[in-house]
Amino acid sequence: MKYASAALLGLFLAAAFTTADANNGKGIPGDADLRFAQLETLLPTAGTTRTASGAPGAQYWQQRADYRIKVKLDEQRHRLIASQSITYMNRSPDTLAYIWLQLDQNIFKDDSISRRSEVAANSGTRRDSVGKGDSLSFAAMRRHQAFQDREYGYEIGPVSDAAGRVLRTTVNDTMMRIDLPQPLRPGTSIEIRFDWEANIVNEAAIGARGGYEYFEDSDTYQYFVAQWFPRLVAYTDYTGWQHKQFLGRGEFTLEFGDYDIELTVPADHIVASTGELQNPEAVLTATQRERLKRAATAKSPVFIVTPEEAKANEKEGTDRTRTWRFKAQNVRDFAWASSRKYIWDAMGYRQNDAARPFVMAMSFYPNEGEPIWSKYSTHSVIHTMEVYSRLSFPYPYPVAISVNSWERGGMEYPMITFNGYRPTADEKTGKLTYSRNTKYGLIGVIIHEVGHIYFPMVVNSDERQWTWMDEGLNTFLEYIAELEWEEKFPAFGDKTNVLDAITTYMQSSDQVPIMTNSESIVQFGPNAYSKPAAALSVLREVVMGRELFDHAFREYANRWKFKRPTPADFFRTMEDASGVDLDWFWRGWFYGTDHVDVAVGDIREYQVSSQDPDVEFPLKRAEYARDWPDSYSQKLNKAEGRSTRLDRYPELKDFYNENDPFVVTNKDRNEYREFLEKLKPWEKATFERAVKAGEFVYFVDFQNVGGLVTPLPLTISYADGSSEEYLIPAEVWRYNAVEVTKLFIRDKRITSIELDRNHLIADADKTNNVTPRRIAQSRVELFRAKDSGRNQMLDALAELKTKGKSGDEGKAEEKALPLAPAQP
Numbered sequence: 160m161k162y163a164s165a166a167l168l169g170l171f172l173a174a175a176f177t178t179a180d181a182n183n184g185k186g187i188p189g190d191a192d193l194r195f196a197q198l199e200t201l202l203p204t205a206g207t208t209r210t211a212s213g214a215p216g217a218q219y220w221q222q223r224a225d226y227r228i229k230v231k232l233d234e235q236r237h238r239l240i241a242s243q244s245i246t247y248m249n250r251s252p253d254t255l256a257y258i259w260l261q262l263d264q265n266i267f268k269d270d271s272i273s274r275r276s277e278v279a280a281n282s283g284t285r286r287d288s289v290g291k292g293d294s295l296s297f298a299a300m301r302r303h304q305a306f307q308d309r310e311y312g313y314e315i316g317p318v319s320d321a322a323g324r325v326l327r328t329t330v331n332d333t334m335m336r337i338d339l340p341q342p343l344r345p346g347t348s349i350e351i352r353f354d355w356e357a358n359i360v361n362e363a364a365i366g367a368r369g370g371y372e373y374f375e376d377s378d379t380y381q382y383f384v385a386q387w388f389p390r391l392v393a394y395t396d397y398t399g400w401q402h403k404q405f406l407g408r409g410e411f412t413l414e415f416g417d418y419d420i421e422l423t424v425p426a427d428h429i430v431a432s433t434g435e436l437q438n439p440e441a442v443l444t445a446t447q448r449e450r451l452k453r454a455a456t457a458k459s460p461v462f463i464v465t466p467e468e469a470k471a472n473e474k475e476g477t478d479r480t481r482t483w484r485f486k487a488q489n490v491r492d493f494a495w496a497s498s499r500k501y502i503w504d505a506m507g508y509r510q511n512d513a514a515r516p517f518v519m520a521m522s523f524y525p526n527e528g529e530p531i532w533s534k535y536s537t538h539s540v541i542h543t544m545e546v547y548s549r550l551s552f553p554y555p556y557p558v559a560i561s562v563n564s565w566e567r568g569g570m571e572y573p574m575i576t577f578n579g580y581r582p583t584a585d586e587k588t589g590k591l592t593y594s595r596n597t598k599y600g601l602i603g604v605i606i607h608e609v610g611h612i613y614f615p616m617v618v619n620s621d622e623r624q625w626t627w628m629d630e631g632l633n634t635f636l637e638y639i640a641e642l643e644w645e646e647k648f649p650a651f652g653d654k655t656n657v658l659d660a661i662t663t664y665m666q667s668s669d670q671v672p673i674m675t676n677s678e679s680i681v682q683f684g685p686n687a688y689s690k691p692a693a694a695l696s697v698l699r700e701v702v703m704g705r706e707l708f709d710h711a712f713r714e715y716a717n718r719w720k721f722k723r724p725t726p727a728d729f730f731r732t733m734e735d736a737s738g739v740d741l742d743w744f745w746r747g748w749f750y751g752t753d754h755v756d757v758a759v760g761d762i763r764e765y766q767v768s769s770q771d772p773d774v775e776f777p778l779k780r781a782e783y784a785r786d787w788p789d790s791y792s793q794k795l796n797k798a799e800g801r802s803t804r805l806d807r808y809p810e811l812k813d814f815y816n817e818n819d820p821f822v823v824t825n826k827d828r829n830e831y832r833e834f835l836e837k838l839k840p841w842e843k844a845t846f847e848r849a850v851k852a853g854e855f856v857y858f859v860d861f862q863n864v865g866g867l868v869t870p871l872p873l874t875i876s877y878a879d880g881s882s883e884e885y886l887i888p889a890e891v892w893r894y895n896a897v898e899v900t901k902l903f904i905r906d907k908r909i910t911s912i913e914l915d916r917n918h919l920i921a922d923a924d925k926t927n928n929v930t931p932r933r934i935a936q937s938r939v940e941l942f943r944a945k946d947s948g949r950n951q952m953l954d955a956l957a958e959l960k961t962k963g964k965s966g967d968e969g970k971a972e973e974k975a976l977p978l979a980p981a982q983p
């Protein structure tokens with residue numbers, strides 16, 4: 160046996176191999192039993208409506224609501240005037256005495272629950288942590304003034320049924336109950352009719368998901384209109400009527416249905432809308448219709464309205480109107496946009512789907528969005544459909560639209576999305592530039608919002624309850640699509656990897672689990688968007704692998720398209736279709752707030768001992784000398800030239816001065832022979848083979864610092880320069896979730912073990928990921944100390960400037976209004 164400075168291990172310790180692992184006396188077991196417990200106690204009981212496999216059951220049902228609306232846009236008064244009818248079909252097994260409508264515009268009323276329950280921190284204020292006190296932004300004061308200036312919310316006329324009977328109604332904040340003349344039995348339907356009017360909000364001032372935008376330079380407007388009409392409240396098998404009021408953040412829980420909408424707008428407006436245009440001859444010019452036809456088969460986007468035409472069109476208004484009629488089938492909502500400012504481009508997308516081979520991708524934007532909108536918008540729409548369809552199902556609608564509705568951010572509706580990001584014009588020269596953030600923000604937001612047409616516009620999860628089910632799943636798919644747009648796509652600010660983007664949040668203290676109701680989420684963006692996206696990325700790339708994950712995810716999407724999944728349906732389907740028990744994963748990532756941080760601890764190296772004293776004792780001698788050097792004082796004594804008594808009186812020497820403890824005796828040799836003789840044949844064979852092989856045996860400790868149980872992707876490096884990728888599944892933590900020791904036997908020497916070298920598991924602290932530890936290398940900048948005191952005498956000498964000079968151009972940060980203590 161070759162000896163190479165390693166400690167030696169007797170094969171007698173073989174029994175310890177199995178017990179040394181989890182409970183080696185040091186680590187406490189932690190709550191490993193809880194972390195790997197099944198989820199059944201937390202999930203709703205499965206049945207025939209929703210099965211234990213996560214699929215819609217034999218008794219699955221959902222309601223349906225069809226809408227007919229004639230609406231006029233009054234551009235002078237920024238107001239909608241509408242008459243509406245709804246046909247509501249009761250497909251539930253229940254008899255309904257009343258139905259509820261959602262009155263989302265009522266959120267802007269002065270006495271709405273939303274406005275009265277706003278907390279200061281959400282109203283554009285902040286409390287300076289340095290101790291300077293409270294501050295208030297210009298934007299917050301403008302919002303306050305905008306609410307002072309106009310009334311918002313619905314003015315609804317009498318509600319009647321098809322026979323003209325007026326029905327009793329009761330408004331409760333953003334909901335209205337309609338008492339039915341007779342109960343609506345299962346399998347029957349009712350038509351209700353009413354007229355309504357509502358002022359449109361100035362979105363920039365008030366902050367909403369729709370409204371109008373005013374362009375100061377050209378004194379022009381655009382309208383992007385959403386949550387604009389009273390919609391049926393969802394009635395479901397899991398919660399009855401969705402009775403969570405619209406507070407602003409929890410989005411929408413809606414029923415599918417068909418829409419027939421007539422939009423009467425100024426005659427020079429271009430309209431973008433959910434649905435298919437029914438009367439192009441009445442509202443489009445022959446040239447526009449011809450261009451649309453050409454766009455269907457074009458290889459790049461074709462202008463239907465060119466930038467020059469849009470610029471000319473926005474110059475003067477008109478008193479005439481035109482009515483655009485759109486029909487949409489099987490959608491859960493309807494939104495539209497209208498302006499005389501719009502450039503319009505389009506490009507057909509052919510997909511491999513017999514039911515829907517052709518989709519028209521279109522973009523509408525003002526000249527203020529150029530040049531980036533004509534370059535990137537429609538391409539982003541089609542790219543989204545290509546990637547999402549591959550991972551879920553073919554795009555099910557005839558059109559997919561991106562409208563440039565505001566400066567940043569985005570919002571989704573069936574077939575139509577409102578998206579931000581525009582270039583910046585220099586105040587002096589007018590020269591247009593745009594930042595890296597603007598370019599990738601634009602592509603990213605369009606992918607995100609068009610992606611929402613799949614989740615939740617088709618896979619109709621309950622947004623009012625669970626933000627992560629649409630935002631998280633969609634951010635995950637958006638991330639995949641961004642990586643397929645171009646290499647090094649800065650998908651998360653300056654980071655390309657979602658797992659690097661999430662670690663700071665996951666270490667933070669004020670967290671709630673992903674499984675928290677939409678309205679109660681703190682740190683909304685990371686909680687509902689990036690963390691679920693990171694979780695699904697770990698699931699796909701590490702825990703399940705792409706083949707199992709993609710199949711299961713596609714199964715989820717197809718099971719629940721045009722239906723209403725709950726979290727349990729997602730959790731169960733992903734397990735059911737992959738054969739992977741993921742309860743520990745859902746528990747850790749979705750029900751918990753621990754983060755991922757595993758430290759690679761000690762590594763102990765051995766080779767199997769031959770137990771032959773003539774071989775082993777000399778090795779033990781060397782090992783002893785290495786580990787227990789002579790007393791340092793003795794070394795100093797020697798250096799001082801101090802002689803020992805033994806040096807001076809050699810006659811004191813005896814047997815023990817000639818023989819150290821490692822000199823082999825015949826007794827030792829006899830014991831070795833006896834040991835060999837007592838071995839059973841299989842033990843002897845194992846022993847001889849192990850000694851001959853001379854393999855290296857490693858005990859490697861891992862400490863779970865963050866608490867979240869995780870698989871451990873390792874890079875093992877060897878003395879010969881080679882390396883090996885080795886994945887330890889998360890189940891390694893099932894006995895002890897705090898500390899585990901892993902055994903490796905290798906035929907070559909390990910020089911280092913590194914955890915998560917490829918950034919696959921969101922490990923938050925990389926400094927403890929490699930043994931032996933690595934020196935952190937970077938560069939340090941020298942700084943000069945600054946004197947920050949105010950020199951009033953010097954300031955008094957400054958000349959008075961006559962003209963204001965603008966400061967921090969292009970800074971997006973909110974400016975604070977100067978606040979002084981009120982005078983008594």
Ligand SMILES: [Zn+2]
Nearest residue numbers: 607611630633
């Ligand atoms: Zn979203």
